[in-house]
Amino acid sequence: MQRTITRVLLVVFGLAEVPVGLWPLISPSGFYQQFPGFRAGWVAMDGPFNEHLLRDFGGLNLGLAALLIGAAVIGTTTVARLAAVSALLFGVPHFVYHLGHVGHFPRIDQVLIVATTGLGVLLPLALLLVPARRVSPPATP
Template sequence: MQRTITRILLALLGLYTLVQGLWPLLDPMGFYQDFPGFRHGWVSMDGPYNVHFIIDFGGLSLALGTMLVGAAVMGTTTVARLVSVAALLFAVPHLIYHVGHVGQFPQLDQVLIVGGLAVTVLIPLAALLIPGRRAEVSSSATP
């Protein structure tokens, strides 16, 4: 079984990823122009609008978010680790890309972009490294 902290980390990252996935599916142009919502145009500053890219990103984020929340609910260490690896396979290249492509953003946005994406790497990494709970042996087991 997973530890409670692992479940909380997976659930938080999953809920964030679900919201990140719904927005581009429900309002692709709004996501392109306004993501992350509290600053302006992180996606639009990186190139021309491409509805295919935006919809694909939304769908993949929804899929990953569903798996993260599902792993938190299921509570098994094996599932948590598998989903954490999947999250890292998305998050690490995403972070690497943005580290090399933030020069056109104001300095505060650079920090927010890289810092925010670093969190999406650190959470599944922590979930991978936190050991699972030991299975408890019942003392009332019959021989």
């Protein structure tokens, strides 16, 4: 069984993925021009608009959100770890890409991009490191 901290991390991480998934599906051009919302242009500064790619990215993030939240609901450590590995398989290449492609952004954006994409690696790593809850054997009379 999962520990409470595992469930909380899964739900928080999953909920954070929902807007990043919905936004490009609802408004690909809006996501392209305005992401992340508080500092516009992170996607637009990285290449030409590609609606297909943005819709795929949105669907991927919604799928990841469903997996993370579903893992919290199911409640087993094995499923939580599977969700964490899945998040890492997306998060590590995403983070590594951004490490090498932030030079054209203002310094504050560089820091924010590296920090936010780094969370996509740190959160699943934390999920993998939380030990499973020990199940006590039933007491015998």
